[in-house]
Amino acid sequence: MNPSSFSADLIIVPGWIISMEPRGEVTSGQAIVVEDGRIKALLPLEALPESSSIERIDLPDHAVLPGLVNAHGHAAMTLLRGFADDLPLMPWLENHIWPAETAHVGEEFVRDGTSLAMAEMLLSGTTTFSDMYFFPEVVAALCMKNGMRAQLTTPVFEFPTAWGEGADDYISKSLALRDECKNLDRLSIAFGPHSPYTVAESSLEKVALYAAELDMGVHIHLHETAGEVLSAVEATGERPVDTLRRLGLLGPRTQCVHMTSIGKQDIANLAETGAQVIHCPQSNMKLGSGTCPVGKLQMAGINIGLGTDGAASNNDLNMFNEMHTASLLAKLTAGDPTVMPAQDALHMATLGGAKALGLDQEIGSIKPGKQADLIAIDLSAPSTQPLYNPLSQIVYACTGGEITHSWVAGEALLRDRRLLTIDMDDTLARAKYWRQKISSQ
Structure with missing residues (x-):
């Protein structure tokens, strides 16, 4: 030649x-x-x-x-790694995590925590991550600076936080961020309504309307525990998946995170609507939340991505650990060693995750173009x-x-185990600063 x-x-x-x-x-x-x-x-x-x-x-x-796709996480919460361990989900959130966030979360917290998360993810093979957290505009700037690819899912709650006053305010900020980032190749913006138990039906309907009109993804914690599903049935007479389908919020761009407490009808709903599932096995295990039946989902033809969740409930952002756990847990749950072979676990962490985020035409496999x-x-x-x-x-x-x-x-972000776009010394110094600040209060 x-x-x-x-x-x-x-x-x-x-x-x-x-x-x-x-x-x-x-x-x-x-x-x-x-x-x-x-x-x-x-x-x-x-x-x-x-x-x-x-x-x-x-x-x-x-x-x-x-590159691996971490399809669900809360990057800035890396600063809360080990802060409140060995607790069930709701006491963990209500008595520890949410109060700490109220006291400390701001642009500086998000910048420093996300920088730490990015360093950890790059060093363990993740090149794309989905982030669901406050001040996503700060994360967007970091992605542009450090070169990572991300789906930023803008939080939606009914109550005020450091980033917004209520559902309408969150939705408005989500739309503004989408407009700001629409021409940036490495960023996509999705709605991130936290869960059916923290977002009113009227707000979920608005999210569904905008998502359909603008072809935006919707990333939501769903069926995370049996208690969540039972509470929903007692309050509304419906399982959360049924509610989302009735509101027009369940479809191919919907990313259902956790899905541990599901039955045959829930699986049928997911399959019929083409919804995506994000599996977070280590976080679910650590919080005692339950086990996502990935074998049954695969048999129904449902696409599954893999995520670490945040370091506050995992306690790492390592997708290799997640792949290993996902495979072994699926085998144990099914009582069948042929379930979730290595190639399927790797698929969830690459092309499956890319498809869940609507990015499979661009990433997730090594293919010309x-x-x-x-x-x-x-x-x-x-x-x-x-x-x-x-x-x-x-x-x-x-x-x-x-x-x-x-x-x-094509841009090198890691070469011979050396990060090329992140200042590791400064990142670790900022993590120590936050440990001292948070532990002293």
Whole structure:
């Protein structure tokens, strides 16, 4: 090949490529060619130019796969990691988390907590995250500065918080942020009504109307515990999923987070409307909230993404831990070791998460034309040897610390375990500042 006729910005030559399309396929002897932030081609090594000025990264002991998608979290709550552990959901929220947020949350808290979260996520392979928290405009600015891709879900409550006065105010700010970010490739804005028990039906109807008109996603905590469902039935005569469907809020752009307490009719509602489910196994387990029946959801054809939830209830933002837990929990719950094989767990953390967020045409798999959101994972350590099946090692043996490189839209954000866009010393210093401030009150 004539090098002068070959154009690209970057060539990555790994030991293995895990493209996720088709699911479970592992290839070797190929290179990933990146140009203008997108995957230009997957080429056999013999098709590459022998000499060129194009940047080439050879990673013979690595697998390259799509960047992981953390489909649900509250990034700034990383500053509350370990603050109120070992409590049930509602006492945890009402007696500890919400009072702490009332006392401390502001733009500075969100900026510092999200910076810490971004560093943790990048170091463990996440390149896209969905964030549901106050001051999303601060997170948007950080994404532009640090290069990560995100879906920002703007909170909606009936009561006042540091970011808004009530449902109409939250919705208005959501629409304004959407207008500000609509031309930014790495950001999408979705409505984030907290839950059916904190948002009135009239407000949910408004969200449904705007979401349909503007083709916006809706990200909502739903069926998180059996107690939540029972309370809803006692108060309204309906299960929360039925309420959302009646209000026109259940559809392909609806992202139902948690879904631990669900039965056959709930699953039928999800399948019939094309709604998405976001599974957060470690947070659900830690809070004793229940188990999402992912095997049954898969059998019904429902797409599932994977999320960590916030570090206040997990206590980490590590998607490798989440994949491992999701697979083992599904097997235990079903009493069947064939449920949730490694390739399905990885799918939830990549293409499944991308689809849940409405981003699967852009990210989630290594395919020509898609954004070059990629991670490289070193499989040469003793803990991943001998290497029979890269998929199994990634899901069952890796911890996230094996990630050495990451790119978003072809831009390097992590190289040889070094963050390129985040000042780690300053980020850790700010975390210590907040620990002292919060623990002293």
